[in-house]
Amino acid sequence: MGDVYYYDSLVLMDKGVVMELVRILKIYTALDFWRNKLEGKIPRSIGLLKELHVLNLSNNAFTGHIPSSMGNLRALESLDVSQNQLSGEFPQELGSLSYLAYMNFSHNQLAGLVPGGTQFRRQNCSSFEGNKGLFGPSLDEDCRDNIHTPASHKQYETTEESDEEVLSWIAAVIGAVPGVIFGLTIGYILVSYRPEWRFITYLKNLED
Structure with missing residues (x-):
């Protein structure tokens, strides 16, 4: 060859x-x-x-x-x-x-x-x-x-998982805040108008 x-x-x-x-x-x-x-x-x-x-x-x-x-x-x-x-x-x-x-x-x-x-x-x-x-x-x-x-890569994975967990908590809080505000508003309205309801109930009792 x-x-x-x-x-x-x-x-x-x-x-x-x-x-x-x-x-x-x-x-x-x-x-x-x-x-x-x-x-x-x-x-x-x-x-x-x-x-x-x-x-x-x-x-x-x-x-x-x-x-x-x-x-x-x-x-x-x-x-x-x-x-x-x-x-x-x-x-x-x-x-x-x-x-x-x-x-x-x-x-x-x-x-x-x-x-x-x-x-x-x-x-x-x-x-x-x-x-x-x-x-x-x-x-x-x-x-x-x-x-x-290696420890450095494990630390990266752990940090990534922690970041995802924090984001999940933030999302949960953001979702819960409107519900809490709505509940407090309704509660305030009920408390504010309760005396008027009591007065109306009193008048009805007198009529009876």
């Missing part, structure tokens, strides 16, 4: 030893490095493998961020980076991967907003558990309990 079918190399670490994968085929559709004790950062050049359908980097010792270049893997259908030591903000670029049907980010140290795309909403809670600080519309209440929503 000519060089037209190859991309740049990937540099990985295995047990502290640098390992370079050279002349990577463009037409690779699956890469599986599961449980190889690989270390270091996931290289940004992973985003060059645009024909990938399956990428499994789970059960290694990868650190650092998930590279935003993964957003270039438009054909990707399965992504597993679980059981590593990945950290930092969740890359929003992954939200554009419309073919991504299976994903697993569990048991890392990821934080931030999880994209709200349909492909993310369909995932089980187990795909995100074991990370501190993940939040977003893709995670239901059960997921948030397992993932440990």
